[in-house]
Amino acid sequence: MSAIELFKEIEEHLLKDKKPSIFLNEIKDKGILDVSPFCYLKKLEEMQQSPKHHPEGNVWIHTMMVVDEGVKYRDKVNDKKAFMWCLLLHDIGKGKTTKLRKGRWTSYDHDKVGETLGKEFLEYFSCDEEFIFKVSKMIRYHMHLLYIMNKLPFADMEGLRKYTDINDISYVFFSDRFGRGNLSKEDREEVEMQVKKFREMQKH
Numbered sequence: 001m002s003a004i005e006l007f008k009e010i011e012e013h014l015l016k017d018k019k020p021s022i023f024l025n026e027i028k029d030k031g032i033l034d035v036s037p038f039c040y041l042k043k044l045e046e047m048q049q050s051p052k053h054h055p056e057g058n059v060w061i062h063t064m065m066v067v068d069e070g071v072k073y074r075d076k077v078n079d080k081k082a083f084m085w086c087l088l089l090h091d092i093g094k095g096k097t098t099k100l101r102k103g104r105w106t107s108y109d110h111d112k113v114g115e116t117l118g119k120e121f122l123e124y125f126s127c128d129e130e131f132i133f134k135v136s137k138m139i140r141y142h143m144h145l146l147y148i149m150n151k152l153p154f155a156d157m158e159g160l161r162k163y164t165d166i167n168d169i170s171y172v173f174f175s176d177r178f179g180r181g182n183l184s185k186e187d188r189e190e191v192e193m194q195v196k197k198f199r200e201m202q203k204h
Contacts, residue, residue: 003035007125014084018071021064024088028060037124040117041088043095048105056181059094066090066179073171082131083168086138087175089118093139115140137163138172145173148201149194157201166202170195 001009006027013023027033033042045060054062070087077083093114094107119136141164147155160169177191 001032003038004125006032006038010088011081011085014067014088015074015080019068020071020084021068024064024067037121040092040095040121044091047094047098047107048100049098049107050105054180059091059098062180063088063091065181066175069179070171070175073174077168077171078165079134079168082134082138083171085122085135086118086142086172089121089135090114090139090142090172090176092117092121111140111143114142133163134165138169141169142172142176144169145177145194145198148198161202166199170199173198 010024010027013020017023028042028045033039041060041063044063045058047059049057049059049062056062056065067084067087070084074080074084091107091110091114093110093112093116096113096117097107097110099106115136118139119132122132122135141156141160144155144157144160146152148157160166173195174191178188
């Protein structure tokens with residue numbers, strides 16, 4: 001199977017499966033993702049995360065949970081294809097940014113690095129420029145719910161509004177936040193409240 005054929009097959013599973021992770025785990029375990037540029041995804045299995053924020057385990061496990069979570073919102077977004085590819089690639093930058101600092105796993109700037117890597121990944125398959133732009137910008141801004149709600153200085157509200165579809169990035173927030181282990185009912189309600197507040201902010 002050529003790289004382009006594999007890309008198209010992955011896309012089909014992202015857009016149609018109830019649990020795309022089943023197929024994705026299967027091809028990973030068979031070594032099909034060992035070749036470039038899919039190895040960027042395979043590498044996520046080696047990337048550890050803070051147990052406090054990611055009790056589910058490594059970045060690959062989290063990504064699979066996020067992709068499966070995103071299926072719930074596939075019919076609510078304006079661009080299913082860009083949305084689902086964003087979820088699969090949203091943490092691709094962690095492969096280059098994950099480090100153990102003072103006994104804690106961190107991945108500073110993985111959103112910015114991920115924007116570049118996501119763009120390079122999709123360019124390999126000669127995807128159209130508009131699609132690449134949409135996906136890479138959603139990767140770039142996928143952490144912004146956290147930045148905005150915590151009033152962090154690197155929150156870029158102007159760029160978020162300019163470069164992403166607010167509806168679709170909201171569901172990226174949901175998928176990323178819900179796609180992790182041991183979330184309580186209270187945790188989910190808090191995320192729902194934060195996203196609702198975020199959406200309200202965009203109306204002003």
